[in-house]
Amino acid sequence: MNSVRCLRRVALVFMAWTLTANAFHVSQAAGQESPADQQSPTSPATPADPEQGKHLFAQNCAPCHGADAGGGDGPNLHGVPASLGDTTVQGIVRRGIPGTAMPGSSTLSDKQAANIVAYLRTLDSATTSGPATGDPKKGEALYNFSGCSACHMIAGQGGSIGPELTRVGAMRGATSLKARLQDPGANLPQVGDGGAFGSRWAQYLMYRAIEKNGRVVEGMRVGEDSFTIVLKDAGGKFHGLWKPDLRSLEKEPGKSFMPSFKDTLSAAQQDDLVAYLMTLKSAQ
Numbered sequence: 625m626n627s628v629r630c631l632r633r634v635a636l637v638f639m640a641w642t643l644t645a646n647a648f649h650v651s652q653a654a655g656q657e658s659p660a661d662q663q664s665p666t667s668p669a670t671p672a673d674p675e676q677g678k679h680l681f682a683q684n685c686a687p688c689h690g691a692d693a694g695g696g697d698g699p700n701l702h703g704v705p706a707s708l709g710d711t712t713v714q715g716i717v718r719r720g721i722p723g724t725a726m727p728g729s730s731t732l733s734d735k736q737a738a739n740i741v742a743y744l745r746t747l748d749s750a751t752t753s754g755p756a757t758g759d760p761k762k763g764e765a766l767y768n769f770s771g772c773s774a775c776h777m778i779a780g781q782g783g784s785i786g787p788e789l790t791r792v793g794a795m796r797g798a799t800s801l802k803a804r805l806q807d808p809g810a811n812l813p814q815v816g817d818g819g820a821f822g823s824r825w826a827q828y829l830m831y832r833a834i835e836k837n838g839r840v841v842e843g844m845r846v847g848e849d850s851f852t853i854v855l856k857d858a859g860g861k862f863h864g865l866w867k868p869d870l871r872s873l874e875k876e877p878g879k880s881f882m883p884s885f886k887d888t889l890s891a892a893q894q895d896d897l898v899a900y901l902m903t904l905k906s907a908q
Contacts, residue, residue: 670735672735672738672739672741672742673739673742674739674742674743674745674746675743676736676739677736677738677739677740677741677742677743677744678743678746680732680736680739680740680743681693681740681743681744684729684732684740685701685717685740688725689701690795690796692747692800693744693747694795694796694797694800695792695794695795695796695797695800697725698725698726698795699794699795700794700795700796700797700800701744701747702744702747702797702800704744705741705744705745706745710738710741710745713741713744714734714737714738714740714741717729717732717737717740717741718732718734718737755798756798756895756898756899756902757798757895757899758892758893758894758895758896758897758898758899758900759896759899760896760899760900760902760903761900762893762896762900763895763896763897763898763899763900763901764900766889766893766896766897766900767897767900767901770885770889770897775881775882776788776789777789777790778790778904783860784860785844785856785858785860785881786881786882789901789904790904790906791904791905791906792901792904793901793902793903793904793905794904794905794906796901798898798899798902801898801901801902802894802895802898804882805884805885805886805889805894805897805898806884806885806886806894807884807886808880808882808883808884809878809879809880809882810878829844829845829875829877830842830843830844830845830875830876830877830879830880830881831843831844831845831853831855831873831874831875831876832872832873832874832876833853833855833863833865833870833872833873833874834870834871834872834873835865835869835870835871836869836870836871838871841855841857841863841865842855842857842858842876843855843856843857843858843863844856844881846862850867851866851867851868852864852865852866852867853865853867853873858881885897
């Protein structure tokens with residue numbers, strides 16, 4: 625009699641365990657995602673919109689990666705979706721890259737991230753990327769002859785009026801650099817409502833100030849608060865200005881201290897100079 629009761633108890637325990645295990649597996653299958661599903665952004669229900677992505681890129685990405693995605697504080701992004709895949713790049717946009725300066729975004733949706741990637745895709749075949757075709761040795765000689773080091777610094781040597789070029793070859797494409805040589809003021813960043821000093825890009829925004837006595841000061845903004853602004857002129861001199869004493873203060877978008885080399889260097893010489901700049905990828 626005792627043995628029968630014992631068998632019944634064992635059977636009941638076994639049935640309860642089986643039902644619990646089955647319920648657990650069903651719950652897992654219905655309510656949990658695989659690691660791949662958890663890491664992959666949700667596919668948009670409608671096709672991605674590259675035009676909307678361009679707008680979102682300008683607001684969220686251009687301060688670091690450049691107005692043309694050709695590089696700035698962050699790397700050149702041309703060809704990145706083709707190399708890494710759209711899903712991977714969408715994930716980077718949303719979650720960032722841990723341990724680096726690339727942050728994630730809690731404000732962008734998966735759809736918006738897909739739009740940004742769609743915009744980057746339009747750049748893959750654009751003229752903003754391409755190989756360097758010139759002679760780097762000739763380009764280095766042109767760099768020194770043209771006086772570029774008076775404004776630009778490479779590995780701690782040179783001027784500080786323009787951007788440092790120590791890693792420019794790793795951050796920009798050859799065609800983008802050539803476009804800068806021809807029209808330095810084109811496609812410069814526009815400072816939006818999100819803050820004027822979000823990156824070094826905004827440092828090169830030109831201003832023209834006219835004091836009440838008529839004196840004109842033109843230069844790049846390097847500091848500003850509610851009552852003062854500091855401009856650095858073409859000679860590297862700093863001018864601290866008291867805003868209430870100014871007759872006018874205007875931004876000069878599209879203007880740059882850097883001269884155009886479009887008419888002073890031949891196309892072959894420009895290619896040589898770009899080829900040299902493309903060799904600058906790390907600190908010497």
